[in-house]
Amino acid sequence: MPTNADDADEFGVLQSKRNATRYQILVQIAERQPAVNQQEIADAIGITAQAVSDYLQDLIEQSYVDKHGRGRYEVTKEGVDWLISQTDELRGFVQHVSEDVIGQVEIETAIATTAIEEGETVSLTMRDGVLRAMAGNTGDATAVAVTDAAAGQDVGVTNFEGVVDYELGSVTIVSIPPVQNGGSSAVDPDRIAELAAGHDLLAVGGVEAVAAAETVGLDPDIRFGSAAAVREAAAKGLDILLLASTDTLSKHTDTLRDQNLSYEVVDVADTS
Secondary structure (H helix, E strand, C coil): CCCCHHHHCCCCCCCCHHHHHHHHHHHHHHHHCCECCHHHHHHHHCCCHHHHHHHHHHHHHCCCEEECCCCEEEECHHHHHHHHHHHHHHHHHHHHHHHHHHHHHCCEEEEECCCECCCCEEEEEEECCEEEEEECCCCCCEEEECCCECCCCEEEEEEEECCCCCCCCEEEEEEECCHHHCHHHHECHHHHHHHHHCCCEEEEECHHHHHHHHHHCCCCCECCCHHHHHHHHHHCCCCEEEEEEHHHHHHHHHHHHHCCCEEEEECCECCC
16 A cells, blocks of 8 residues: 555556556546445455555545545546556557567568578568568568578568568459359359469359359369458469359458459359
């Protein structure tokens, strides 16, 4: 329990256990006011009810809390201002940890294209939608290996510098009408086969789309969760042919637009 709350104000929530407790109690009061049960607060933050009572008296003396009768408390404007200032401090610390600490030790996985030793600087490229690492710092993007790896093995890399240079992929969408409007039989199978040959991956969305692929004798690379998977593949530089039944089309196009990924919808109706 703080003997002098003014002294405690010199330290933020992260530096003072006493201020951390005051912060928690004020939050609990704000959530429960005006009817405040001290035992419930004690249980919520893991201290005794007597400690809560002592802190409450201190907070009242500091004009952070007003008492309106037995068991009725309210956080004052001063108390709210103090909560905001401490919350801003916490937010800034979380951002620092996220961006400056965790970001620096973040480890990604790449495929080694040469033998790599732990601690060695590597150059990074993107090929076939997979991050690749080569010993040496000759590329525009570099990192430091945190594991050993032979060529073809996975390798952990961190401490990234530069930007991996690659082009985003594109998505060609074939809309497959609902079964009552012809379904897979309403599209030209030869045109679908021709389009599939010019793309890295084939994705399907909806039963009509699955039937259209099977009619052509194609085995889809992406069948389940296709909206998210297509977005991810295109973001990593792959070109995808997407067969999408009409009822799933908007879900796919909305996902692509949200990520500013290029797509076009082509007409392959069977006119024979």
